[in-house]
Amino acid sequence: MKISERGLELIKQFEGLELEAYQDIVGVWTIGYGHTSMAGPPEVVPGMEITEQEAEEILRRDLRQYEEAVERAVKVDITQNMFDALVSITYNIGINAMRNSTFIKRLNNKDYEGAAEAMLWWNKAGGKVVNGLKRRRAAEAALFLEGLEELTREAEEENSPIDETKGAPVEENSPRRPNLGSSRTVGGAAAAGVAGAVGAGSVLMRNDDDGEEETASEGDGSSEPEAPGDSGPTDETAQETPTDNPGTLPEPEEVTETTEKVFVSTFEDQEEAWDAIIIAAGVIAVIAAIYVILVRFDDWRNHKR
Numbered sequence: 001m002k003i004s005e006r007g008l009e010l011i012k013q014f015e016g017l018e019l020e021a022y023q024d025i026v027g028v029w030t031i032g033y034g035h036t037s038m039a040g041p042p043e044v045v046p047g048m049e050i051t052e053q054e055a056e057e058i059l060r061r062d063l064r065q066y067e068e069a070v071e072r073a074v075k076v077d078i079t080q081n082m083f084d085a086l087v088s089i090t091y092n093i094g095i096n097a098m099r100n101s102t103f104i105k106r107l108n109n110k111d112y113e114g115a116a117e118a119m120l121w122w123n124k125a126g127g128k129v130v131n132g133l134k135r136r137r138a139a140e141a142a143l144f145l146e147g148l149e150e151l152t153r154e155a156e157e158e159n160s161p162i163d164e165t166k167g168a169p170v171e172e173n174s175p176r177r178p179n180l181g182s183s184r185t186v187g188g189a190a191a192a193g194v195a196g197a198v199g200a201g202s203v204l205m206r207n208d209d210d211g212e213e214e215t216a217s218e219g220d221g222s223s224e225p226e227a228p229g230d231s232g233p234t235d236e237t238a239q240e241t242p243t244d245n246p247g248t249l250p251e252p253e254e255v256t257e258t259t260e261k262v263f264v265s266t267f268e269d270q271e272e273a274w275d276a277i278i279i280a281a282g283v284i285a286v287i288a289a290i291y292v293i294l295v296r297f298d299d300w301r302n303h304k305r
Helices: 005-015 054-075 080-093 095-099 103-109 112-119 129-147 148-157 185-220 257-304
Strands: 017-023 029-032
Touching: 005 054, 005 080, 005 103, 005 129, 054 080, 054 095, 054 112, 080 112, 103 112, 103 185, 112 129, 112 148
Parallel strands: none
Antiparallel strands: 017 029
């Protein structure tokens, strides 16, 4: 990142412009916008003079190393305003002081407000509090926090909510399970479904077995044998074969009483089977609903604790 024009103007405002070399409050020879020999060329010596254009060129050149130092020291995402404030304070206190400072440590822990607070501590020169430094630190801290809402909003969009006061991840205030496989609700509903399916299957199997037993009892020869010579149907509903066309089968609509009984019996068995299935499905739904309610109540009770 590079310092913006706003950050540059902040530095110019508090450094002030001096076109002739002078000694600052701690005795270091300075010129232009706070340029010293420690920042690099040109070397500042007594009696040195420069123009305003040269002063701005020197300032921009000096700021490069401070921009790079801030980028290397910061391990988290920051806004342009934060970067400008950090470059400004680093230009004033020095790179080594910035690296070992509390505000950088707090910033890298995403304690943004704590970092701004720690910036205010750098208000002394020669062991004494300087009003000019107090004003500068307050302006830098205000600029630093100005972009905090933008940073936190971007973090929320990435599903990484950040506590603005402490920089710690915010945990969702509801009990959750990692997957459906570990959910007691889903497990219970599945168990109830299996139990209901087994019950419905057993009902159907009993119906089938009963039907087979009835069929066997009708055709196993255990019924009373017919009287000799009585080979024709004796029911009133049975009709004789027409004499004008021997061997002609009865009309399709003419069915025997025995056939009607088998058909009615089969139809009734099917109805009973469907009734059993419907009853079993209802029982499954009721069991599943009760289980879901109990599990959710248990989750709510545990969460309240």
